[in-house]
Amino acid sequence: MARVRVIGAGPAGTAAAIAAVSEGAAVDLFEKSRFPRHKVCGEFLSPGALGLLETLGVDWRALQPATIRGLRLCFPRRESHGRLPETAFGLSRYALDAALLQRAIGAGATLIRQPGEAAGGPAVIATGRHSAATKGRRLFAFKAHFQGPPSDTMELFFERDGAYVGVNAIEAGRTNVCGLAGEDVLSAHGFEIDSYLHSLPRVKDRLSACKREWNWIRTGPLVFESRLKYSTDFSKYYAGDSLSFIDPFTGSGILSALCTGILAGKAAARGNSGEEYYRTCNKLLAQPKAVAAMFRLSIECGAAAYLERFIPNRILFRWSRPQLPLSF
Numbered sequence: 001m002a003r004v005r006v007i008g009a010g011p012a013g014t015a016a017a018i019a020a021v022s023e024g025a026a027v028d029l030f031e032k033s034r035f036p037r038h039k040v041c042g043e044f045l046s047p048g049a050l051g052l053l054e055t056l057g058v059d060w061r062a063l064q065p066a067t068i069r070g071l072r073l074c075f076p077r078r079e080s081h082g083r084l085p086e087t088a089f090g091l092s093r094y095a096l097d098a099a100l101l102q103r104a105i106g107a108g109a110t111l112i113r114q115p116g117e118a119a120g121g122p123a124v125i126a127t128g129r130h131s132a133a134t135k136g137r138r139l140f141a142f143k144a145h146f147q148g149p150p151s152d153t154m155e156l157f158f159e160r161d162g163a164y165v166g167v168n169a170i171e172a173g174r175t176n177v178c179g180l181a182g183e184d185v186l187s188a189h190g191f192e193i194d195s196y197l198h199s200l201p202r203v204k205d206r207l208s209a210c211k212r213e214w215n216w217i218r219t220g221p222l223v224f225e226s227r228l229k230y231s232t233d234f235s236k237y238y239a240g241d242s243l244s245f246i247d248p249f250t251g252s253g254i255l256s257a258l259c260t261g262i263l264a265g266k267a268a269a270r271g272n273s274g275e276e277y278y279r280t281c282n283k284l285l286a287q288p289k290a291v292a293a294m295f296r297l298s299i300e301c302g303a304a305a306y307l308e309r310f311i312p313n314r315i316l317f318r319w320s321r322p323q324l325p326l327s328f
């Protein structure tokens with residue numbers, strides 16, 4: 001029986017662990033943090049993610065995610081409303097990651113609550129995004145949950161400087177508010193997120209009827225990489241954000257993490273060469289990454305509202321997320 005090490009128990013690592021166990025491998029799943037835990041994330045689940053959770057044997061219905069049908073995009077001088085091409089969902093990472101971990105353990109993976117390393121034998125590396133400091137302007141992200149009137153629309157407020165704030169429903173009638181902004185802008189507000197959001201009139205207006213439930217959590221700096229992280233040691237399979245971190249406004253990171261996690265877990269358990277695995281991932285992720293990079297550039301130079309006029313939301317939405325393989 002193959003023994004697979006999986007490092008990191010986020011969506012990618014737990015998906016890899018479940019997939020590897022289902023291939024008959026013995027799995028050691030390493031996680032350095034305490035679970036369950038809140039995580040900076042918009043908690044928007046792309047259409048397709050629930051199908052993958054079902055494939056993995058996670059009873060997502062019991063988690064009662066919020067349903068998201070509409071999309072509101074607000075640019076500095078224009079805004080558009082529309083319907084998503086398919087229904088999406090909102091679910092806290094607190095609930096999602098705990099359910100995935102529970103399922104991985106239930107399936108037979110052994111959880112080792114300590115930092116892990118790839119050492120001899122096949123290993124899936126699912127340790128999340130690399131947060132090495134970048135040169136130039138650095139971006140930081142923040143998140144909190146709010147109580148307030150529920151809405152089934154994903155709302156994204158883009159600012160001229162490339163910052164944005166997302167507002168969407170999650171389970172239990174709560175609202176997730178998550179955004180990112182440049183270090184220079186945030187430090188002008190003493191890294192006080194409420195003060196920063198009050199300086200954005202449309203966001204301030206949107207949140208006026210909402211009440212924050214707990215203190216903001218923050219993370220950063222964020223680094224968007226244009227290439228996938230490869231290992232020339234083809235018994236190491238990078239998955240999820242550690243393979244490729246896509247701009248979060250796409251709301252497709254969890255979907256990509258589940259998808260690449262499943263592919264990595266299977267490849268590691270079968271002893272397939274990583275080369276083929278990376279080729280498949282490249283096919284899945286090249287387009288969404290290119291579209292996200294183009295959109296970010298257009299936000300930063302103020303052209304996003306025009307781009308959105310010529311390319312309908314639903315097309316941008318489709319192009320910015322991986323098209324899943326027909327079967328896993």
Ligand SMILES: Cc1cc2nc3c(=O)[nH]c(=O)nc-3n(C[C@H](O)[C@H](O)[C@H](O)COP(=O)(O)OP(=O)(O)OC[C@H]3O[C@@H](n4cnc5c(N)ncnc54)[C@H](O)[C@@H]3O)c2cc1C
Pocket residue numbers: 007008009010011012013030031032033040041042043044045046114115116117126127128129141142178179180222239240241242248249250251252253254255257
């Ligand atoms: C601001 C922001 C908003 C986002 N919004 C959305 C959204 O709305 N929808 C969406 O789909 N995606 C969103 N994303 C992206 C999403 O959060 C990620 O794509 C997703 O978390 C990737 O999952 P992962 O398993 O690869 O990594 P993670 O979720 O980061 O999990 C990695 C795990 O590995 C553990 N770990 C790290 N190193 C070690 C080690 N050496 N040993 C053991 N354990 C280790 C960590 O503790 C962690 O639990 C957002 C991201 C950001 C930053």
